[in-house]
């Protein structure tokens with residue numbers, strides 16, 4: 375599958391894309407992304423407007439000490455993504471696709487939802503925004519069942535599995551920098567990702583609770599690099615600094631040490647941000663364990679938004695839990711998915727000879 379085989383966008387989409395690219399040149403990529411998201415809300419591709427006052431219900435729990443407040447979100451509209459009739463009406467999927475034309479089909483004949491070739495054939499209302507990140511072709515698409523306003527899926531052009539490699543960190547920082555730090559980038563390895571066949575990340579311009587933790591206590595400090603293990607609801611490492619290569623190298627080293635300790639069960643969530651004022655790159659690594667994908671009483675696996683402190687409830691059976699959680703039990707939602715093996719074991723290994 376290469377780019378030449380992809381269908382060209384429709385004339386309407388091509389015109390819209392040209393306007394967005396002009397906007398990006400004049401006012402920056404972040405402005406173009408927000409304009410695209412608005413267009414996709416108005417076109418109905420994004421199934422509901424997350425910026426509408428009544429779209430999302432939120433409860434916040436301030437914790438004691440320096441912990442950032444946890445945010446719990448009631449977002450029943452995310453369940454709309456399971457309604458095939460609605461998806462057809464909104465142009466999220468086409469009704470009459472010749473499946474033989476689709477690439478990377480699963481056992482049920484459905485084509486990969488993140489392959490550009492398939493999007494052109496089976497998602498008629500979706501407008502994608504192509505760009506290059508860290509020297510590789512990517513494209514952005516609006517998340518049609520968003521968790522926040524301006525919630526994007528960041529999709530690598532090549533169809534390859536959702537499996538951690540250092541290039542994911544490079545692409546994440548490239549997008550954060552390209553938006554002048556206005557968008558942060560999130561990644562779910564095999565802990566919270568629903569499409570495992572095609573590598574992708576998420577981006578949002580909404581600041582998440584985890585970003586409020588300070589880089590302390592420090593485990594290591596070097597030139598343009600700080601590694602910290604902040605106090606949080608579950609184990610997390612913060613790798614930050616002004617030297618991109620040093621942050622990438624240290625982050626990859628920590629992640630690899632965690633994955634290698636138990637390659638079958640260990641996974642991770644990532645959050646990457648960029649602060650343009652001092653030029654600081656921040657990588658938050660949340661070590662995960664596939665045997666603890668979600669909290670008791672919740673349906674879906676918890677991913678990077680949840681571990682970053684925004685816990686989404688969308689299933690009808692979760693409503694009672696959402697309503698009854700209190701300040702004492704809210705932190706347990708995250709504490710209950712802490713890995714079985716203490717991440718300190720990986721840390722010790724990764725920090726040797728640092």
Ligand SMILES: [Zn+2]
Pocket residue numbers: 478486487488489490532533534571572
């Ligand atoms: Zn694909």
